[in-house]
C-alpha cells in the first residue's frame with residue numbers, strides 16, 4: 590500500500606459478490622461480500638489464497654456504488670485480512686452510515702480497537718493446527734462485545750483440547766459468542782459436534798453453509 594492510496598481513500602479489492610452468509614451470526618442471510626486483497630498470515634487451511642495478491646484499486650465511493658445494487662441488507666468485509674489496509678476502517682464506517690448490517694472477518698492478528706462499534710467483528714483465534722498460532726493478538730480480547738464473535742477453526746482433537754484450554758485461560762466465555770468450526774476436510778463435523786456435547790461446552794458449533802451448498806469455489 591502506498592501513501593497516495595491511503596490519502597485518496599482507495600482500497601485494493603479482490604472481488605465483490607452476492608451470496609448467502611456462510612458463517613457466524615448472520616449465517617443464511619443474503620449478503621454482499623467485499624473481499625479485500627492481501628494477508629500477512631499463511632494459515633495451512635487457507636481457502637482464499639487467491640486473495641493474497643490479485644485485486645484492483647477502487648475508490649471507496651466506487652465500492653459503495655457496486656454494493657448497493659444487490660439490494661442486500663448485510664455486507665461482509667472479508668479477505669485476506671481486511672485490516673491490513675488502513676482505509677478498511679473508513680469503508681466500514683461508510684457502510685454503517687448507509688444503514689447496512691456490517692460484519693468484518695479478521696484474522697485476530699491485527700488491532701481491532703479502531704473498528705466502528707456498529708460493526709459485528711468476527712475475529713479468528715488461530716489454533717496450533719493453523720500454523721499461525723503465535724499471531725493471536727491477545728490485546729484484542731478486551732475490546733470484544735456481545736455483538737462480536739471469536740471463531741476457532743479446529744483441525745484435530747489436539748486443536749479442540751487446546752481451544753478449550755485457551756477459552757478457559759483467557760476467560761473468553763461470556764465476552765462474546767464463541768464459534769467452533771471443523772477445518773474443512775480435516776475434522777469430521779460429527780466428531781466435533783460429539784466432543785462439544787460430551788464436554789457440555791458453551792460454544793456454538795457451525796459449518797460453512799456456502800461450502801455445503803456450492804463446494805469450495807471462489808465467489809460463493
Ligand code: SF4
Nearest residue numbers: 628630632635669696
Ligand atoms: S488469516 Fe484468513 S486469509 Fe489469511 S492466511 Fe489465514 S485463513 Fe487465509
